[in-house]
Amino acid sequence: HKGVGVLLKAIEEFLNENKNLNVFFEIIGIGPLKPEVKRLEKKFPKFLKYLGYLNKEELGEALKRNDIFLFSSRKEPFGRVIIESLAAELIIICTQTVGSIEILRGKNFAFFLKKLNLKEFKENIMILYKEWIKNPKKIRDLQILAKQYALSKYSISKEIKMFKDFFDRITKAEE
Secondary structure (H helix, E strand, C coil), rough: CHHHHHHHHHHHHHHHHHHCCCCEEEECCCCCCHHHHHHHHHCCCCCCCCCCCHHHHHHHHHHHHHHHEEEECCCCCCHHHHHHHHHHCCCCEEEHHHHHHHHCCCCCCCCCCCCCCCCHHHHHHHHHHHHHHHHHHHHHHHHHHHHHHHHHHHHHHHHHHEEEHHHHHHHHHHH
């Protein structure tokens, strides 16, 4: 349900078609497609690195090194990784899941795919790349806006207050 296979194929096709671009992909996480990720890392050593499992600190550092986050899940009820990516000032290219729509609807630092497919992923990566080359300040401003949004809407104190209010409503309803 994570759509990683489609994402990996999209990255491979993108790199096959654009070997002269200044791009670099970092793949984070572990799962059944690790051999495929390792194959791509070997095929594109100048353009792709597999990082595997990362602890919280390593994940934070990895996110900060990057400019965009590719989110390929078919189903995601909340999307904590999206919030973490926004807090790290990443622009998001993502599928339309309950979580991604709830978090990113109407935000200009997010690019939604109409459906999970290779062509749309590649096109959106290229659109963002061209915009970065044409107007890096605009992209940088969007990255800063992404972080401000994440911190203002999804801070720990806001989450605690939201859960407290929720439980207060439930207990009052039971009285």
